[in-house]
Amino acid sequence: MDDELNITYITIGGYVEVDKYRYVYFLIMFTVYILIIGSNIIIVCLIWVHENLHEPMYVFIAALLLNAVLYSTTIYPKMLIDFLSEKQIISYSACLFQFYIFYTLGLSDFLLLSAMAYDRYVSICKPLQYPVIMRKTTISIFLVLSWLLPACQMAVLVIQIADTKLCNFNLKGIFCNNAVYSLHCVRSKFVTIYGVVLLFNVILLPMLFVMFTYVRILILTYQSCKEIRKKAAETCLPHLLVLISITCFSVYDVSIARLESKFTKMARLIMTLQIVLYHPLFNPLIYGLKMKEISKHLKRLFCRAKRL
Template sequence: MVNPLNVTYITFDGFVELHKYKYLFFVVIFTAYVLIICFNVTIMCLIWIHKNLHEPMYIFIAALLMNSVLYSTDIYPKLLIDVLSVKETTTYPICLSQSFIYYTLSGSEFLLLSAMSYDRYVSICKPLQYPTIMKKATVSVFLVLAWIVPVFEITVLVVLYANMKICSYTLKGIFCNSSIFTLQCVRSAVISLYGVLMLLNIGVFPLIFILFSYTRILIISYRSCKSVRRKAAQTCLPHLLVLINFSCFITYDVVVVRLEPDFPQHVRLIMTLQTILYHPLFNPIIYGLKMKEISKHLKNLFSQVKSH
């Protein structure tokens, strides 16, 4: 649909019987968003306040949790507006902007998890060299690269999409993700090739590096004493759980959505809601429960709240 001002509108077609359950959808989405903000910000503040958490591992965790807040803020406010609207629409430029933020943060997630795996590798496999390798400057470089590299790579893709002619104006989803690929009049070989290269660069290669790092950690831990194995399990297990969780959702989003399988609409909606709900809620819960120092500070915080 094109209006007289030549603004292209995109309609979302992912909700199931929204007119009947709009207020239920609104309450669920709003509650999830509030919980995501509260959980993530609480642990970020604990890391900021307590000096014993000013270590590279916890700094990377805080960066991941900030990613979760930004990721959710990119999606949830627009969802809340759409749920209460007469028709769920957006403009094509805003749709591109939302997908830009969404995939930039997704790419950052993999790069931050790569930095965390390297930090754990040095800590467990080269403990004597850890202070000299993981200096503040090194951590800062990792953080900057984790956010800057995806920005540049996704920008190129968004520019390519912005110059493409679109013939379809309906997305089979509830927000702008890789399904915007289906709006093109003619599938672009350049966009497809660049998309694959970008996926390899900020998704597959970091994942391979992470798996390699944790394999080395597993081998060293197996050959070491019980205390080293315990340390490896306590610090690496949460990261692996987050990695597995995130990788599954990104695989669905990037691969399955683009293949356009003939899923029933309600199945597609459930899977999409899982993608945007579980991960940003899963991160703070895993780190809050499984990371010993964070868990200790959380218990102290709750005990202080109860005493008041």
């Protein structure tokens, strides 16, 4: 506690032998960060530039990839600074801000995937009504709700824990995820109950909705011709893979916090790195390879780059 400035500082204690490997850590994570930013932004720019990609599905994909960029930018710059610093510390207010952005964007991903599932459902099951239902206004509403609902619900949680008394000032992690709760003297019942409500509202309900729409699509396409089945597989499979990926990393994130005492410091570091490494790189890889139109534009872009 800094009495002069009245700022509470938290020590980030999840790193292993930073003094010895600081430049190795920095080089690896800086390279990964550049790859994340580059791969996501390239696809977003392709969607922005090419008019044939100005469809609802691709707009939602662009929003999902922008989330990955913001998600990574919340984590990586601070991490890179920590590698080069003698002391790895963060103010409690900055830690809560990182916690807020990290989970707001993570929860937003589930709602964006729900919007994509609805878009695919209308496109495949109600093709004649698609232009009427999926108008620009509808897309805008989905986008606003996908960001606004998690932001508002997470704000309530962060405001509640902001004034919680701290008994521990050593964070057993490399960034402020739900390991923040281990800093508190007592975890309030409100936070516990509200966390369950949040889990149900913004994760379980969207997941159930996605599964429901894809089951309906599967039933319809099974009864349809080969052309419709192919179209459904090409557009729905990438979304399902991304949903599975996000769900697995969400479970992973919760598990690390709950079972942190069961792992060594090195094991916790490696496990935590999985969350910030794979998820932001997985989305552009899946959409770049599996979405036919995006893949086509990517090939043209790289062919031009080779000629130059």
